[in-house]
């Protein structure tokens with residue numbers, strides 16, 4: 001694990017697709033989810049076969065209603081399939097009871113949502129510490145210290161006492177990412193994490209996901225935007241509950257380079273206006 005992390009860190013900034021030969025983290029077979037609402041049934045997932053290896057960075061794309069969130073909820077152990085199987089680190093998730101699901105979720109998975117889902121009128125550090133207060137794994141963790149470290153990791157060491165209303169959207173999403181990281185997950189699932197952010201802030205948030213991925217964390221995000229998907233390593237495209245495309249990202253982009261380019265262009269513009 002240590003060597004993996006070290007070697008991934010050495011890859012930093014490389015914008016090409018590397019073949020990831022890590023262990024299989026996620027394997028779904030014939031994954032199906034049918035929602036029964038009243039008299040109608042919605043087949044939100046219709047036989048999804050996907051494998052994701054350690055260290056991958058996947059973008060799940062597809063039209064609204066194609067089943068992306070349903071897939072993420074099952075991958076995140078928030079929901080169970082109606083049929084088919086889901087193995088997470090070799091564990092058959094559909095066979096677990098509620099408590100075991102909660103435990104696996106707490107210890108292995110970090111979630112990030114489009115609307116941040118932070119507690120209002122609650123300082124960043126308290127928001128980030130929260131998952132650890134529900135941690136029943138018996139791990140000995142100084143939750144306060146871990147929360148502070150997670151906030152440092154996302155570049156918010158100077159915002160620990162700020163409440164969500166006192167932060168920008170990008171900062172709030174960073175807090176949410178720190179909260180996802182605080183339990184030291186090996187997998188981060190983010191459902192449209194840049195959906196509420198302007199394009200520059202989106203790139204900024206993607207620098208963070210790329211950094212975390214470089215550090216060995218497996219990342220799966222849902223996004224509508226092709227520009228955002230280009231920061232990932234692999235694209236899975238869904239339609240009507242099925243995977244219709246599964247391919248590596250060619251011409252992968254480095255978010256940090258793009259951010260620097262944007263800053264440079266801004267400077268040029270300012271200079272031009274001044275002249």
Ligand SMILES: Nc1ncnc2c1ncn2[C@@H]1O[C@H](COP(=O)(O)OP(=O)(O)O)[C@@H](O)[C@H]1O
Nearest residue numbers: 035037042044063064065066067068069070071
């Ligand atoms: N809780 C639910 N109850 C009933 N139908 C649902 C529920 N959640 C999602 N659906 C339906 O399942 C399909 C897939 O939804 P979803 O996974 O949210 O798609 P996406 O995230 O790609 O927009 C849609 O037709 C949606 O209306």
Ligand SMILES: [Mg+2]
Nearest residue numbers: 068069070191
């Ligand atoms: Mg969705």
